[in-house]
Amino acid sequence: MEQGSQFFSRIPSLDDASPTPLYMQLQDLIRTAIESGAFPPRLTLPAERDISEQLGISRVTVRKAISGLVEDGLLVRQQGSGTFVMSRIDKQFGKLSSFSEDMAAKGRMVTSKWLGRTKANISTEEALAFGLSLGSQVYRFRRVRYADAEPMAIEVTTIAETALPSETAVGASIYDALAQQGQRPVRAMQRLRAVLFEPAQAQLLGVEPGGPALYIERRGYNSKGLMIEFTKSWYRGDAYDFVSEISCM
Ligand code: 16G
Numbered sequence: 001m002e003q004g005s006q007f008f009s010r011i012p013s014l015d016d017a018s019p020t021p022l023y024m025q026l027q028d029l030i031r032t033a034i035e036s037g038a039f040p041p042r043l044t045l046p047a048e049r050d051i052s053e054q055l056g057i058s059r060v061t062v063r064k065a066i067s068g069l070v071e072d073g074l075l076v077r078q079q080g081s082g083t084f085v086m087s088r089i090d091k092q093f094g095k096l097s098s099f100s101e102d103m104a105a106k107g108r109m110v111t112s113k114w115l116g117r118t119k120a121n122i123s124t125e126e127a128l129a130f131g132l133s134l135g136s137q138v139y140r141f142r143r144v145r146y147a148d149a150e151p152m153a154i155e156v157t158t159i160a161e162t163a164l165p166s167e168t169a170v171g172a173s174i175y176d177a178l179a180q181q182g183q184r185p186v187r188a189m190q191r192l193r194a195v196l197f198e199p200a201q202a203q204l205l206g207v208e209p210g211g212p213a214l215y216i217e218r219r220g221y222n223s224k225g226l227m228i229e230f231t232k233s234w235y236r237g238d239a240y241d242f243v244s245e246i247s248c249m
Contacts, residue, residue: 004046010038014055022057026065034074034085041087045075048083071208073238078206081149086239089147093244096188096220098175099145099153108147110172115204116142117167126158129219129230137161141170144204151205152239157231163222174229183228185220192216194237201234212237 011029014022033039045051048066052059066083069075077083091102103110122136130138139159145152157174163183164170170177178184192214199209213234220229 004050006039006043007046007051008054011055014057023061023064023068026051026055026057026062027068030065030069031072031074034069039085041085044082044084076150078149088239088241089152090241090243091235093190093192093242096185098173099155100173100175103147106147111146111149112172113144113146114142115144116140117170119161119167122158126230130158130160130227132160139164139167139170141167141174150239151236153233153235154201154204155231155233157229160226160228162226163228178228183222185229186223187225188218188220188229190216190218192242195234197234205236207236207238214240214242 010033011026014025014029016022018025020028030039030045045066046054048059048062051057051062055062066075066077070077070083074086075083076086089102089106097105100110118140119137120140122130122132122134122138124134126132126138127134127136130136132138138161141155141157141159143155143157145155159174159178163178163181165181169180175184195213195215196210197205197207197213201213202209202211214237216231216233216235218229218231218233219227220231222228
C-alpha cells in the first residue's frame with residue numbers, strides 16, 4: 001500500500017465536536033497506530049501539508065502533534081527525507097563488533113560523515129589511556145555514523161601509530177582497515193554511561209539539544225595484548241537498546 005494511503009486509511013478524519021484538542025486527537029491516533037504496529041518502523045508519514053489538507057486542519061496543528069511525538073521518541077524528523085516512525089536498534093553490548101557490522105546485520109546501509117582524519121601528536125588523555133609517552137603520534141578519526149540516511153552516533157577514535165600505515169588507509173570501516181594490518185582488536189574494555197547531548201552534538205545528529213545519549217568508551221587490544229583503539233562514542237539514546245546475555249558465574 002502506498003504510504004500516504006496507509007496513513008489516511010488509519011486516520012481518515014478527526015472529531016471537530018470533541019472537547020479534545022485536534023492536535024491531541026491526531027497525536028493519540030498516530031501513537032496508537034505505532035504502538036499497535038499498524039504504522040511499522042521506518043514508515044514515512046505524509047508531508048505536513050498533505051496531512052493538513054486531507055484532514056482539514058491547520059499545518060500548525062499538524063506540526064504541534066508531530067513535534068510532541070518526535071520529543072517522545074516515536075517519530076524522527078529528518079531534513080530532506082520527511083518524518084518517519086522510529087526504529088530502535090538492539091545492540092549486543094558484550095560483542096566486539098564494529099558499527100559497520102552491526103548495521104549490516106540489521107540490513108541497514110552504513111555511511112559516515114568525516115569530521116576529521118589526521119595523524120597528530122598524542123594528547124595527555126590519549127597518552128594516559130594508551131600508556132604511551134607524550135611526543136608519540138596517533139591517528140585520530142572523527143565521524144558521524146549513519147544507518148541509511150539516519151544519523152545514529154558520533155565517534156571519536158584514536159588508533160595507535162603502529163596499527164595503521166597512514167590515516168588514508170581507513171575508508172568506510174576502521175575495523176576493516178585494522179583487520180587488513182592484522183591489528184583488529186580481539187578484546188576490549190567498555191564503559192557506558194548516560195549523558196545528555198551538547199548543542200553541537202545534537203545539531204550533528206539532528207536531535208534536540210539535551211536529548212538522551214549513551215556515551216561509550218572502548219579500549220581495544222590486539223592479539224598481542226597491545227592497546228590499539230581508544231574510541232569515544234555518543235549513541236542516540238532514543239534509538240538504541242543495549243542488550244547482553246547474562247548467566248550465573
Ligand atoms: C563501534 C565501536 C567503536 C569502533 C567502531 C568501528 C561500539 C560501542 N563502538 O561503533 O569502538 O571503533 O564500531 O566501526 O560498538 P567501523 O569499523 O564501522 O569503522
